[in-house]
Amino acid sequence: MKPAPFEMHLPTSVSEVVALLDEHGDLAKPIAGGQSLVPMMSLRLASFEHLIDLNGVSELNQVSVNGDSLRIGAMVRQSTAEHDPQIVKSAPLVAKAIPHIGHFQIRNRGTVGGSIAHADPSSELPAVALALDATIEAVGPNGSREIAAKDFFVSTWETSLIDGEILTGVRFPIWSGKCGFVVEEVARRHGDFALVGVAAAVQVDGSKVAKAAIALFGVGGTPVRASEAEQALIAGGTSADLDAVGNLAAMNLAPSDDVHASGEYRKAVAATIVARAIAKALKEAQS
Amino acid sequence: MSGQAAGRYVGQSIKRKEDPRLLTGQGRYVDDVQLPNMAHVAFVRSNIARGKITNLDISEALQVPGVIAIYTGDDLNPYIKEYWHTMGGPRPALDDPSGAHPPASVLAPGDVRFVGDPIAMVIAENRYVAEDAAEMVIVDIDVEEPIIGLDMAVAHPEMKVHHELNKNFSGIMPYMEVPPVDEMMASAPHVVTRRFKQARATNVPMEPRGIIVKHDRGANEITIWSATQNAHEVRSFCARLIGFPAQRIRAIAGDVGGGFGQKMMVSRDEAAMMIAGYLLGDRPIKWIEDRRESLIAANQAREEWVDVTMAVTPEGDIMGCRVNFLEDVGAYPPGAGGGAGMSAGMFPGPYKMPVVIPQGTSYFTNTCGKAPYRGPWMMETVAREQMMDHVAAEIGIDPIEFRRRNIIHQSDLPYTTCTTLVYDVVTPEETLDQAMEMLDLAKFRAEQEKARAEGRLLGLGVGVYIEPSAIAFGILSSDQANVRMDENGKVLVALSSGSHGHSIETTMPQVIAEHLGCDIDDIIIMQGDTASAPIGPGTGGSRTAVIVGGACQTAAGKLKAKILEIAAHTLEANVDDLEVNDSVVSVKGTPAKQLPFAQIAAMAYMMPEMLPEGMEMGLEVSARYKPAGSFTYSNATHVCTVEVDPKTGMVKILRYIVSEDCGQMINPMVVEGQIAGGVVQGIGGVLFEHMIYDKDGNPLATTFLDYLVPTAPEIPDIEYGHIQTMSNSLGGYKGMGEGGAIVSPPTVANAIHDAVKHLGVHPTDFPLGPSQIRDLLVHAGAAV
Incomplete structure (x- = not known):
């Protein structure tokens, strides 16, 4: 080794x-x-x-709020992001995802940008970026550009970054109002890659669900946005049938087998944890 | 039932003397040994489970700057003189009907037999260069169909892993027709048959294997530093292997970071190092196994099936059992590699079973070899304790009541099992009582019922066992302590133990300080160096407390007797009137008349005129101890409660309770540490750890991403209860190093079973990961 x-x-x-x-x-x-x-x-x-x-590139270490978005520099450590007051306030889903990443020693070194650029389909932060419609900032030989999260993740460990380009930061839209943010996952042990996981956010207005964001991870080559489930949740409001929402989220998944769980397991449990995550998120939003 | 009162040292939870060194990173493991001019080794290993090597080209790799030598099987195997381990004895003839050892080779002999099989070894200036060159060794293999898994080995007895042998098993206990038993079974009111499967696991020592071999041609000496449980065996094995005079070989084990049986016997890779180091000469070579190698190529354990047929009366009295032990010993186990024979003997465990008819087969497969792992025979307990629950469920009685009905009582002792073992001082029923008291059974059953009404699945598992500790036959029979008080009154103790993390530097000084009367900090322990350590089998088989402890106690007593004799002479008192406190001998009732040990020691070495007439000078004694029996039995009951998530199959352990009787505890904290470590390994074996192979023989858990060892968040606080009944071995000690790992797997499995059995789910196979549990629930129609 x-x-x-x-x-x-x-x-x-x-x-x-x-x-x-x-x-x-x-x-x-x-x-x-x-x-x-x-x-x-x-x-x-x-x-x-x-x-x-990249560890000596200090310009990649910044966290800033600009209007309705939060920008996290690529080299911000995961352990920093977990506790950074601006991140905790403006993008709670990022902060809540981080304790699920490995162990604290890993989070002390691991970076927000590194995790997203590495694009492991079992990782939490790519799913968070996808769920929240984050914008990826990249700089390369042809200058800088922005990539929507939905266009960023191509397949396992593969992104739409081109040769010579690096990820420099990620911008997350700031949600306001009565919101709930939950990351739920099933992993063999605490800190392991998720067998299946979900990042979910809801914004409620009375009995209405104004906004919903659901992305699954560990279920395919990329994180997967559950748009139909989001629509069903918005349509059903706070009393929506969450099992049905979960089933919609899992319906089109085709996860593969590995030594830890079958694809069938991942698909079935995806439905379960989506329902659980939404229930928790609604509860949080309503409290 | 209660033990002797704790002494000043024995029975006290004294903090570990080795911890400041180990916990501050100042231990000295093999990799910490730096010798001048040392070269480093990387192995080229097979990535094919079985096949002929059609091309092995090292020419390009030899050109890499910094490469010193590259050896292949053709270079090293011809130097093998004898290849066997002292504990297992010389290898049987190739056509011996009762079993076989794998043919002797240290590197692949023209063909590969498992993924990880060492094909070549690269020796270079450093490990980086060695790995660079290893990548450039060209190996072409003509792939052949491997034997993978017990199902294939059982189904294809005609296939052989080793073409040199006339069979594909390393050991066999044939089926025996026993007409009276078969008739009894045929007519018994209840006969239940189950097959239980254990998943393959590996020992995962924190320090993987490591070895340095230094052949000093000028001095005609070989020095070996090895991460071993048994330095003397390293020396003896090396002497036999290359035909080198044993007296000119020195083996040293410094700090050893765990072994759990894996480091009990010399492995092929280490034997290759011995030959290579011998050939290279004058340039020491070091091999530090990396974690990936450790997971692929260090010997593994536990892949076993046990078929149990149990006959029971309607009231729940066990009438008898047939048990078939099937185990996978891989391609190159050390010796025969199997544990089935001992499993057969221990199968009755804590219960009165009128008859047990065992059979068993230990199959070779094209996988990594099997070695001992903490309780190598434990499949008997794994099968029996699950069987108790399955039978109870089948005949409709409570599994705890079923155990009580058959358990051995105090009034039954001494009890001779149907397998001819004699239990003298054991307390299975008492530990069951204590564990139940700690649990509050009624309260748990109420919680379970309430949870079930809410759709939650709680379960309770119980496991009871008897541990044949302090295995004492063959080379394992005895241990020795050489105790020397120097001229300053300080104590140097050389032990035959081989610590690889057993707190021996703390517990053995406790015994010596207790029985000598000195301060514990006046004692230093030396072990693991064949130049200073008395002969012994190292550490394994839960022996240290009993056998090394007995030797320490005897030696301390002998030394104290001599000290008292000198003191009595000088103080003009009778020995019987003397007492010892804190390294000072004084006359009872006349404390002013006293002599400190330091003064007595000075007399013993430097003032012959002060000694009694005719007494030999000096204060050095030795004692070798062999317990009366071949085993010193300890026992325990484990209880576990779990919650199973019916949707995800995830298991959360709620409580884990252990009631243990290991006789007189030397250090309760160390006892509990040993229990905890074993329990964690057992939990791992059920819920997490699985050394899985695909059908082509590729190991699929080659890093810690996939080989899942339990970590702190997965483990509950373990609750301990102790019952101390004195064994018939010296000091009343009983060994308990393996029990935690022996009975925890069925205890956890029984808890899961109890949580789901009302749904018609009756698990029998490990691992019980979330995917497997969910599959069982789905199959039973209890989940979708």
């Missing part, structure tokens, strides 16, 4: 990072918290001749 030789680059600005990626092309990989990349390199499942270290 020793990685093959590589050269480490220590840039201090995004422009330097982009230049290095441009120079080394396929042989280079940016490294953020390293919690996924380093084990893959140590197991020799991945090998890069150049690692571009």
Whole structure:
């Protein structure tokens, strides 16, 4: 479990990072918290001749609120995001997702941007980004651009970032009013990748559900938005049949088997935990 | 029933003397040993379960800068002189009908027999370079159909893992026709048959295997540092393996980070290191197994099926059993690798069973070999304790009442089982009583009923067992303590134990301080170095408290007797009138007349004129202890309550209760630590840990992402009750190192069973992960 030789680059600005990626092309990989990349390199499942270290790029560490959105810089540590007052207030779903990520040692190193850019389909933050219609900010050789979360996740560990591009930040819309935010997952052990999980947000207005956002993870190559279930919840309001909402969310899923659970299990349990998550979210919104 | 009063040291929860060193990262494990000019090893391992090696090309890898040598099977295997482990004895003939050892090889002998099979070893300036070069070794394998899993091994007796053998099993207890038993079974009012399956697990020591071999050609000496449970066996094995004079081999085990049986016997990879280190000469070589190797290629355990047929009267009296033990010993177990023979003997456990007819087969398969793992025979308890619940459910009586009806009472002791074991001092019924008292059974049943009405599934599991601790036959028969008081009155103790995390540096000084009368901090323990340690089998089989403890107690007594003799001479008193407190000998009732140990020690070494006439100078004694019996039996009852989520199949353990009788406890905190560790491993074996292979023989749990060891959030606070009845071994001690791991699996399984049996679900197979439990519920129509 020793990685093959590589050269480490220590840039201090995004422009330097982009230049290095441009120079080394396929042989280079940016490294953020390293919690996924380093084990893959140590197991020799991945090998890069150049690692571009983002840890010295201080401009990626910012958290800011701008009007109706919250921006989290790519290198904000997960442990920071969990407790950052602006994030807790403006994007509670992000903060609530983080305790489910690995263990605290992992969260101390792991970053918000790294998790989203890594695009593991079992990860929490990609699902949160998808549920909340987050906007991904990227910078590459052709300048900067924005990518909607729904267009960002392509398949397992694959995003719509192009060669030479890095994720620099994520903008989350700020929800107001009476809201509830819940991340619910079934994992073999605390901190394991979810067998299946859901990130859910609701905004209620009396007995109406004004807004609903539901995204599942661990059920396919990407996180999956449950739009029909959201519509059913909005249509049904706070007294909607949540089992039916859960079933709608799971209806079109086709998760695969692994050593921990069958695809059938994931699909069935997806329906269960969506119903449970919505129930908790409604309760929170109404309290 | 109560034990002797706790002494000043024995019976006290003294903090572990080894902890400051270990917890501050200052332990000395194999990887901490740095020798000048040391080279590093990486193995090239098979990624094919079975096949012929058609091409093995090391030429490109040899060109990698920093590579020193690359060895293959052709290079190393011819140097094997003898290949057997002291505990298992010399290998049987290839055509021995009763069993076999795998053919001897240290690297793949032209063909591979499991994924992880070592094919070549790369020796380089550092591990990074070794791994770079290992990637460049070209191996082509002509793939053949492997034997994977017990179902395939059982179904295809004609297939063989080892073409050198005339059979595909390492051991067999054939089916026996016993007409009276068969007639009884045929006419019994109730006959219940079940097959219980344990999932393959692995020991997961925190420190994987590791070994340094240094062959000093000039001195004609080999020194080996090894993460082993048994330094003497490393030495003896190496001497036999390469035909090197044993007296010129020194094996050293420093701190060892767990083993649980995996490090009891030398493995093939370690044997390869011995030969390679011997051949290379003068340049020490180090191999530190990484976690991926440990999960793929370090010996594994537990893949077992047990078929039980139990005959019972309508009142619930057990009439007799037939039991068939089937186990998968993989490709290269150390020796025969099986535990079925001992399982057969222990099957009656804490119950009066008039007759048990065992049979068993230990099959080779194209998977990683089987080695001991904390209670290697425990499938008997796993099967029996689940069977008690299944039979109770079938005949419609309460599983706890069924146990009570058949359990061994005090009035039955000494009790000889139908398998000829003699239990002298055991308390299965008393631990069951204590555990039930701790639980409050009525209260739990009320909660369970209330929960059920709400659609929630609570369950209660009970497990009772008897542990054959302190296994004492063959090389395991005895242990020794050499106790030396130096001229300053300080105590150096050399033990034959092989600590790999057993608090021996604390518990054995407790015994010595208690029986010598000195301060515990005046004692230092030396173990694990063949240059200083008395001969012994290392640590395993829950032996240390009983056998090493007996040796320490005897040696301390001998030393104290000599000290008192010197003191009596100087103080002009009778030995009987002397007492010892805090390293000071004084005359009873006349405390002014006293001699500190330091002064007596000075006399013993430097003032011959102060010694009684004819007394030998010095204060060094040794004692070797063998318990009276082949086993010193301890026992316990475990109780577990769970909640099963009917939708997700997730199990939450609510309470875990242990009532244990390990005789006189030396250190209750250490006892509870041993229990806790075992219970966690048992919980893991049921709910989490599964070393699973696909049909092609690929291991699917090759990192800790997939091999799930329980972590703190999964484990409840364990509640302990202690009953202390004195064993007939010295000090009244009983071993208890394995019991936690032996009975916890069926206890947890029984709790799950109790939660779901009213739904028609009767689990028999591990693992019981959420997916499996949900499948069972769906199959029974209890979930959708």
